[in-house]
Amino acid sequence: MSQVMTGKNTDLYRIYVQILDLACLCLSFFIAMWIRFGVITIKLQGTLYGLLLLLLVLSHILIYNVHDFYDGFYKRGFYDEFVNVFQINLVAALLVSGIFFFFQAGSYYSRFFLASLLLINILIDYIARQYFKVFSISYYKKNNIINSFLLITTKDQVCSIVRKMLDNKNWQSQITGIAVIDENMTGQVVAGIPIVSDKDNLIDVITKSVVDEVFISVRHSDCFNLDELILDLENIGLTIHLSLSNYAFNMRARTINTVYGHNVLTFEPRVFNKGALLLKRAEDIAGSLIGIIATVIVGIFVVPAIMIESPGPFIFSQTRVGKNGRRFRIYKFRSMYMDAEKRKKELMQHNEMQGLMFKMKNDPRVTKVGRFIRKTSIDELPQFFNVLLGDMSLVGTRPPTEDEFMHYESRFKQRLVMRPGITGLWQVSGRNKIKNFEDVLKLDMAFINNWSIMLDVRILIKTVVYVLLRLGAE
Structure with missing residues (x-):
């Protein structure tokens, strides 16, 4: 589990950052144009520079869709964020350079303009991302838009699971409680998180508590009826995450797929985008x-x-x-x-x-x-x-x-x-x-x-x- 985050929130913040990146690209384009030519227009030399802007935007969109540059966005520090912005701009520059070479179009554009655009966009995009992080985190905390997670696991796993979840925590979700199903540990605390339930009163506790999502990490033999538990949680209207760690071999990648009409758990040494x-x-x-x-x-x-x-x-x-x-x-x-x-x-x-x-x-x-x-x-x-x-x-x-x-x-x-x-x-x-x-x-x-x-x-x-x-x- 790379991050404790819902799919909806993940998609939203990626879209927001992509829009921010494209806005910074357009702003950098016009700033570089003003520095080099003293004007702000896309009609310079006919439509050549307008086509260049369109090519840059399409290149960035392509890059976003073939490589997950936004993974761990809120966990990256100042240096890692700069490296990420630099990599995106470098790949885009190489892609556009390849197109220039193929169509022999490089001579039509000012090299000073292109170099200025690259440097300006790296700087502006980096600063904009840092401000976006501060603003979005503040907004979510201020408006209490945080998902409440309940962990359901066993006594032998609880410490390691909680430690891993806390190592990967983020500001969009919070582990608010733990349910240990193979022993009554109610009232105890693990890493500051209370154990609020055992197997017998689990559904009753969830019904009366603020819980948005449930993370289950148990073996099938640990629970009297895991299928029934998942069905009960689903009927309550919760989002359920079932850890594959207890149901899979030690493979690097495990995914859910449909093969010849059958739903299957796929094991691969590496999943390639x-x-x-x-x-x-x-x-x-x-x-x-x-x-x-x-x-x-x-x-x-x-x-x-x-x-x-x-x-x-x-x-x-x-x-x-x-x-x-x-x-x-x-x-x-x-x-x-x-x-x-x-x-x-x-x-x-x-x-x-x-x-x-x-x-x-x-x-x-x-x-x-x-x-x-x-x-x-x-x-x-x-x-x-x-x-x-x-x-x-x-x-x-x-x-x-x-x-x-x-x-x-x-x-x-x-x-x-x-x-x-x-x-x-x-x-x-x-x-x-x-x-x-x-x-x-x-x-x-x-x-x-x-x-x-x-x-x-x-x-x-x-x-x-x-x-x-x-x-x-x-």
Whole structure:
């Protein structure tokens, strides 16, 4: 339970903050326009600047719907709020920059205006959010618009449940009482909250008390009839929250869904926001198109060098294992001699990796040109075609070979729940120093468990730095 908050209040405050953000964006737009051009209008240079404002508004709305930037809004401190505002504006700026690049429209707009708009909006939006927090909290407290929660649980759980609820408390709700159903503890106090009922008089106490919502954390065997209890509470007109902790395995994500007409409890290692995944795919398509152009240009110089030193195909193609075990052909500029795969067995004794992967310093199968294109990561460029085809992503986990995959333990397959990437945490974490497959697995799982569009952006930026400084590659 991330927050003790009703769905209605959650939706309302998100809408309010979104409206506030968009209002700040429009205000910042006109302030930046006045600073740069001395006028306030959307008709400057025809409709170009009006279209820019519309594009910015739509970009922010898209960002709001694919990534939950408002989660924990009232719990964030000054620094965390600034980081949140900065991230939203950075993603919007990158999105608009990508559109400018694709349509070659960047030259039509003043760079000073765009930079001013970014900085002004970060400042104004940050200040406005802080004032909104103070005002809304004061308003709710003054008008006593606070939901009263009653906790229903057992003796062995009561302390830990209350502690967790208090750690996640917010100003929109308050835990006003506790009911312990397996022992009469009425009159006792837990962390300042009174125990007001046991199982026998629970409904009577709720009927005569101010209770808006009930949080139930019990095992089915703890209660003589949990179904009957929930029905009684529902008949009173209360909102009921049933904790899944006692009815589910230790999975990261548990959700209620409908599958083939059946209501089911779904267990997943990680639930990905569909809107965020859609944006990631758009990021992949845009990035791969740019990457393919770079591949063709670089290929004009690299391809002849590859074929002169080692006659044969200039593209190396190999079957790799992608999302959830799907096979695909990966493409790279060939960096080894043609008999490289045949010679791999005789070199296995020199493998520097512990586990399933093969890695060897000064591998004799690598050509001179191959060493250069590996060091500069040029050999990876054809993988942009894999990204465009949907087999891979710009950022993801490392795609294993079929041989590696066939030797996987069952727990290793969890690193394949997302599309593999050209780059990832492994590549920007000093991959030449990583000698153990378990370390690769940990980095891949850290990426999956913490994935967001912003993490993709950070990894892409780090990758560019690593490539330019020739770090990590061998």
